[in-house]
């Protein structure tokens with residue numbers, strides 16, 4: 001039986017907190033943990049954080065509100081939401097589903113690496129203080145033909161098992177366990193790092209403003225970071241918003257979710273940078289930071305093994321709460337629009353996404369010489385298409401759609417629960433979604449292509 005019972009009610013979040021935790025879980029991910037600390041430190045510390053906050057408010061909050069409103073209003077997946085309001089705009093939702101599909105395929109490869117490092121930290125395999133040795137260990141691991149694919153499969157399987165449980169029983173329940181744990185771990189790690197002798201240098205790197213470093217490029221990278229970090233532009237928040245009841249306070253959620261995300265990003269900075277500086281390392285970008293530099297740091301810290309385990313579990317939780325939102329975007333589409341049942345849909349999509357991710361994994365080693373776009377292999381090509389094309393395009397079209405096509409009056413009606421809720425920032429929000437959002441995103445988009 002693959003045809004859905006049409007009388008079946010759409011599932012809803014069990015509670016307001018459940019929704020916030022799930023949405024914040026989608027937002028908090030690898031972007032917060034391995035990108036934010038490094039990008040912030042490099043680009044002027046506190047000055048970058050300030051710019052980030054301004055953009056968070058101007059664009060992050062604005063688009064978050066728009067996506068959630070679109071989802072709750074239509075009670076549909078990303079494609080269905082656009083289609084229900086304007087048939088011709090369904091393709092924008094399509095870009096989102098495609099983006100989620102592609103992003104998950106390589107996000108899961110990295111998720112697999114994280115699982116491997118959880119195991120390594122538990123079995124003592126990371127008790128190495130020489131970053132060169134750790135670098136080689138990481139390099140050899142990802143370049144392996146089969147091992148990373150097996151871990152990629154395990155990560156996909158975990159994602160699938162949660163999504164199979166449904167919205168309330170799967171996603172919400174998992175988020176309610178993983179998010180508080182993640183929060184607790186990151187606070188412990190931050191306190192430990194900041195109190196290390198010499199740790200203060202890392203705090204300074206992150207927070208002391210150097211305004212001379214702020215230029216157009218830095219502002220653009222802050223915008224890109226806000227976008228990715230808040231899971232905007234690919235219909236995640238439309239999908240999660242579609243499971244909301246009509247009585248929730250959307251403006252409040254659209255403020256709380258970005259604040260949670262930023263709090264975790266800042267805490268990640270405080271957990272990572274002081275530790276890196278205290279042991280005389282240089283903060284590296286991306287995977288190098290969490291898979292090479294940090295294990296070296298932990299191995300020299302008292303009780304370092306414990307902190308390493310805690311750290312990799314927290315990274316895993318962050319990655320999983322994001323990956324389930326990506327899978328849900330795709331699942332919701334197929335269930336809503338094609339009428340498939342949830343179980344079959346979830347297994348099929350997870351299988352396809354896994355398969356698409358295999359070349360991304362292989363491109364780290366055996367297929368390193370295969371180039372698709374320019375000198376990019378599979379992994380980098382997926383990343384490039386999603387981050388430089390699909391996300392900005394999805395965000396831009398979202399602004400235009402909500403600001404000009406569906407219209408801000410209709411959106412505000414939804415956001416204020418038919419005028420019964422106060423929405424103090426409405427005038428500002430209208431201006432932001434109609435003008436500031438589209439222009440800002442357009443500038444980033446054009447820049448990233450040149």
Ligand code: PHE
Nearest residue numbers: 027029030031228229231322
């Ligand atoms: N926000 C997630 C992160 O920071 C990534 C993500 C993007 C997840 C878009 C879902 C949708 O890692």
